[in-house]
Amino acid sequence: MAARIMNLPKHGLCHLMRTSALARHYAGSTGSASPPQFTTLSVDDKTGIATLTLNRPPANALNAAFMGEIARSIKELEKSKCRGLILTSSSERIFCAGLDLKECYQAEASHLQGIWVALQNLWHTLYSTPLITVALINGHTVAGGGMLALSSEYRIMLPNFKIGINETMVGLAVPMWLIDTYLNVIPNRRVAEWDLTASRIYKSEHALKAGLVDELAASKEQGLERAVAFISSYPKHSLVARAITKRQFREKDLKNFEDNRQHDLEIFLSNIQKPNVQSYLGEYLESLKKKA
Numbered sequence: 346m347a348a349r350i351m352n353l354p355k356h357g358l359c360h361l362m363r364t365s366a367l368a369r370h371y372a373g374s375t376g377s378a379s380p381p382q383f384t385t386l387s388v389d390d391k392t393g394i395a396t397l398t399l400n401r402p403p404a405n406a407l408n409a410a411f412m413g414e415i416a417r418s419i420k421e422l423e424k425s426k427c428r429g430l431i432l433t434s435s436s437e438r439i440f441c442a443g444l445d446l447k448e449c450y451q452a453e454a455s456h457l458q459g460i461w462v463a464l465q466n467l468w469h470t471l472y473s474t475p476l477i478t479v480a481l482i483n484g485h486t487v488a489g490g491g492m493l494a495l496s497s498e499y500r501i502m503l504p505n506f507k508i509g510i511n512e513t514m515v516g517l518a519v520p521m522w523l524i525d526t527y528l529n530v531i532p533n534r535r536v537a538e539w540d541l542t543a544s545r546i547y548k549s550e551h552a553l554k555a556g557l558v559d560e561l562a563a564s565k566e567q568g569l570e571r572a573v574a575f576i577s578s579y580p581k582h583s584l585v586a587r588a589i590t591k592r593q594f595r596e597k598d599l600k601n602f603e604d605n606r607q608h609d610l611e612i613f614l615s616n617i618q619k620p621n622v623q624s625y626l627g628e629y630l631e632s633l634k635k636k637a
């Protein structure tokens with residue numbers, strides 16, 4: 346795959362957007378002059394398929410800046426009329442460890458608010474995008490990381506990693522928009538309810554059996570090939586009809602989210618600041634450190 350950002354003048358799939366132009370565009374849309382910090386974006390000029398690589402070591406933990414960057418890249422790719430997006434990680438062990446818990450611990454309310462709004466926006470952007478989306482899960486992906494994978498349309502995972510939504514483990518309820526996202530992948534309500542209430546984390550092989558992921562790939566290279574094959578399986582002439590159909594499937598979930606966006610934020614802020622949740626979060630962070 347050509348690792349560069351450029352246009353596809355022949356068939357008009359992607360407009361010219363070199364790295365510096367992209368940086369200028371980010372500056373325009375965010376008010377900040379800084380170029381992407383935590384991701385790299387490449388677009389294959391032949392296929393019109395973009396690869397967005399998450400690169401915030403050590404765990405690709407999501408803070409507001411990182412989430413904003415991912416969401417803006419998706420919006421840019423939509424405007425440039427790329428056909429598909431592959432999300433993957435630069436780490437060999439972790440696709441995404443969810444929200445940056447260090448930033449959720451003993452933080453100001455305004456900071457927590459920024460994190461949650463960025464998470465809401467990222468979910469909305471990824472879940473609603475007309476792009477054909479594939480998560481190439483080349484490492485563990487939990488909580489907010491699970492959200493990234495499940496909001497994509499197709500999941501290819503490497504063996505021996507973990508995937509799941511573990512919010513109840515940290516003493517917090519799973520928001521309705523994430524339940525809807527889960528049900529979009531695992532429509533068996535009983536299984537979904539059990540998974541989410543029990544914070545069930547699947548190993549890759551079991552996730553495949555359960556339908557949480559669609560394919561296993563032996564290596565990242567093979568996964569990339571499979572991701573390109575999935576996106577390319579949609580003929581060019583069907584892309585608009587495809588996108589409308591995708592939107593119709595997801596419309597109810599998106600509307601429910603919009604109707605409850607503010608309430609969802611208030612619930613998060615109220616729960617995350619509770620002394621028992623903060624105290625548990627502190628212990629949980631210690632346990633992550635002790636592992637090292």
Ligand SMILES: CCCCCCCCCC/C=C\CC(=O)SCCNC(=O)CCNC(=O)[C@H](O)C(C)(C)COP(=O)(O)OP(=O)(O)OC[C@H]1O[C@@H](n2cnc3c(N)ncnc32)[C@H](O)[C@@H]1OP(=O)(O)O
Nearest residue numbers: 403404406442443444445446447485488489512517633637
């Ligand atoms: C309480 C928070 C808000 C709850 C909101 C409720 C509403 C639900 C909505 C759902 C959406 C988002 C919520 C979240 O995402 S909460 C995040 C929960 N995430 C986790 O519980 C993951 C914790 N991490 C792990 O389980 C493991 O790290 C791993 C991902 C399985 C990888 O294991 P590993 O053995 O390969 O690596 P490990 O040594 O554990 O970690 C490497 C370093 O990365 C640091 N780290 C890991 N996860 C996080 C994190 N989430 N935030 C910040 N830092 C993280 C870890 O401390 C190591 O650092 P160091 O090398 O020791 O410095």
